[in-house]
Amino acid sequence: MTVAAVKPIDPQDLERATSTVSLREDLDAYVTDLMAQGVRNIYFVGAGGSLICSYPAHYLLTASSDVPTFQVQSDELNCVQPALMGPGSLVVLASYTGTTKETVAAARTAKSTGATVVTAAKDGTPLATEADRNFVAKSDIFELMLAYAVLTATGKVDDTEAVNASLDALPQALRTAAEQADAHLAAVAEKFKDDEITYVLGSGPNQAWAYGMAMCFLQEMQWKHAAGFNAGEFFQGAFEVVDDSSAVILWLAEDGSRPMAERARTFLQKYAARAECIDTRDLDLVGIDERLRPHVTPLVVAALASRLAQHYEAVRNHDLKTRRYMFKVDY
Template sequence: MKIEHVNQIAAAVNAVKATSVKNFYFVACGGSMASLATGDYFLNREISIPSRVYTSNEFVHVNPNGLGEGSVVILRSHSGTTPETVEAARFAREKGAVTIAVSMEVESPLCKEAEYTVHYNYKDGSDVIDGETGVYYSLIFGILNAVAPNEKYERVIKQLNQLENLFETNKKNTYDQAFQFGSDYKRDKLIYTMGSGAYYHQAYSFTSCLLMEMLWIHSNAIHTGEYFHGPFEITDYDVPLLIIKGEGPTRSLDERAITFAQKFSKKVEVVDVAELDFTGIDEDLKEYFGPAVAGAVLRQYADGLAEHTGHPLSVRRYMWKMDY
């Protein structure tokens, strides 16, 4: 990892370590919020300090009662220009919280508004370790190790060096399946996605950012634990469902949903995280690396749809083209 990233992460982690932390808030919009939510899941799994995910505008309007000194607010915007997130950083800092901005653009309004900046590289030839996943994971597990030292967190940080190989290997191994999915589902105007645990956030991101924003395909992210509490009534032979079968404690929820869905729909696509390649990752750490690897694989599914529908992922109708 580049020294600038190491120093930025160290400064942010040390700030958390020097704080009597009473709560964490993860604040962003869209795909950035889904990315941060993985960190929220890890913290909730590992420590007793409460944390919560907010979409940026709601965070400011709700004004959480627990926000103030002792709060750590982690914010993310890819460009660093998302107005709602910039305002959330200013708001949190005024309340006395430790604010940490995660962004591609170190000179962006978000990074200037927050007290600490963690910058990642993007499409500049850098290794994955210096990209958004490697940098964010280093921050989260650095924070975990600061507030509740554990050799497990140190191993996660060391094994992040395997990320690039994991991404490339699993993308290669799932390429045919992903592009066949694109061919099979190219005429579907609606595709539901499902997942649980940390993978629910991947389902949400795939639904909101890739299917709806980039491909203009109607969708909804359904938690597999909630599937039988209403949403399963839409299941029918021609209803497409993409289901992430996670690696971790909520896998049984996914298995139950898959079993039912496959009885009544002929269009169930399963991405089984346990079948992905985790070479170089300790068995007890797969739960932490799985969401990142699944995200890389799901992006390839979107590429398959883009290829077969002729709809480039870069096309927008409204975003960045008008005031809204």
């Protein structure tokens, strides 16, 4: 099989991230006004990648805010509405296409409870038209900015200048991180391209891209068997199938859950000779305040996961857009 050349890192990634960051002033003003009116709780809602992308913001607010914050899968919301959702709830939904049917329906469900609905979607799409306010934005950066806006409005941010400067630097930091890690990511894809199953681990907010790397990038886009685990839950059973022949990817970032990931790394170094650990501490992240790295590095993991998928695409000659069922059959 001829190995295709990996695609260059997409310059549009930087453009989308920069465009999202440019919305910060409008978003801050909007969130400040909502909080002044009395937000009782916050829900992040999505499906697939959009749900995954909301996890860092959800994690930050859960750890740092007095406002109760929840994360709900779109169709779960349609089937069972949370008792606490209603007037005073802020419901944040995202969809890359703006057409994900479960998420569009979830926006209607949320509105029916009296909640305020904010979306990240392309203008004019079904999801955008359901919103009280829509922002055309890259969802993970947008939702992290929204989380910081909530924290600022409620007096939980000590240094707003550091936050603003770090958010300004974030688009280029994400790009540079992908460039710095590129050789390692290429080696991981080459190493694991033929394995029958790949296990992906992450802790805290990074478990989202353990799940997402396995389900979205390897299962959906590469038709490879994979499983994603919380690095702590890994020790509750899954580690029993791992040995020196196993393909394992571990994301390590810098939030408070890092000791969980380090525990997994210690185990893997002893019992899984082929495991690959990808650590954001190896990356410079120029312009990101050291105090904010714990909150930003889950987005770095997302950027690295996306780039790793492109390397799989190249070494396996399997286009990331190829589907059997998605968008092709009724489901």
